[in-house]
Amino acid sequence: MQAQTGNRNLFSKEVAAKLASLPLHCINNEWPNKTSHTSDSATDHVLLPHQLHPVFYGCFDWHSSVHGHWMLVKLLKTFPDMPDRDKIIAVLNNSFQLEKMKEEAAYFSKYKVASSWERTYGWAWLLKLDEELYTWNDPLGKQWYSSLQPLTQTIKELWTKYLPKQTYPNRTGVHPNTAFGLVFALDWANALNQPEFAALIKQRSKDYYLGNKHTPAYMEPDGTDFLSPSLEIADLMRRVLPKEEFLKWFNSFYTKEGIDNITKMPQVSDRTDYQIVHLDGLSLSRAWCMKGIAKSLPATHPYRKLFNAKAEEFLHHTLPHVTSGNYGGDHWLASFAVYAIFEDR
DSSP states (O other): OBOOSGGGGGOBHHHHHHHHHHHHHHTTOOOSOOOOOOOSSHHHHTOOHHHHOSSSOOSSSHHHHHHHHHHHHHHHHHOTTOTTHHHHHHHHHHHOOHHHHHHHHHHHHHSTTGGGTTTTHHHHHHHHHHHHHHTOOSHHHHHHHHHHHHHHHHHHHHHHHHGGGOOSOOOOSSTTOHHHHHHHHHHHHHHTTOHHHHHHHHHHHHHHHTTOOSOOGGGOOOTTOSSOHHHHHHHHHHHHSOHHHHHHHHHHHOOHHHHHHHTSOOOOSOTTSTTTTHHHHHHHHHHHHHHHHHHTSOTTOHHHHHHHHHHHHHHHHHHHHHTOSOHHHHTTHHHHHHHHHHOOO
């Protein structure tokens, strides 16, 4: 089986198997680990990652483990007969257990400042994982979806409480980026028919970004970016605004200098450096944003053809580096590659 449309032509069962090997290796690999736990006392300060998080303790950090799980689910849905199917199912069966997910959910209220932990990047990937399971008409998918619900509902509740008091968006090119998180949250709300949550996201998106003009994209990227601050906003607003309104907004949002800059290939000088390798992720996230934005532009718009061409260039250039053999990229980049290949909305 081989995917047939757009960038999916890049993707065969063999490529999927190679990418799947990365989270298969790291989901149950506890070390090295960046826990990011804020301790309340000596008692919890000495807890190991798997004691804090019985499911998402591997792949270096919690959010990478979450999107590693998402990727394995996505690949199983796409290639039901892929190599290592049984191994993938065994790993996911071990993760998607109700009691373990209850413990994961409890973490967010168990410690004093844990309610803001993984906000909002990890939250976003958790909802993307939930959406992937919800939309999978498969007995295993339904079983895993059911087990995930204590954690999913916790994340939704935290986000619902947070958004009304988030006065300003985070425009960074790394984890706290507000627009990236809201893209996944809105996709989840629409897929699961959560109109109140979707309405809240749309309103806050307009509050943050509707009046934005002449975004300084000529200054991107920062040295550790894996997201484009400007493209993430545009990728969100195409979901929030009707097409005609989005076009008017988009035409005022970018300058030519900004477009010229974000269509240049990021230079990755050292893929063994855990921070510099983020720039490979930037190429992949630019690819998925540009694909989506292009579909929301008229056929005659000058940037539609450009964005489609650059999305292909970014993806083709970066995909060979995803499996570089260096854990700094291997623990997370495959998920970005899969999402960039399959994100068509």
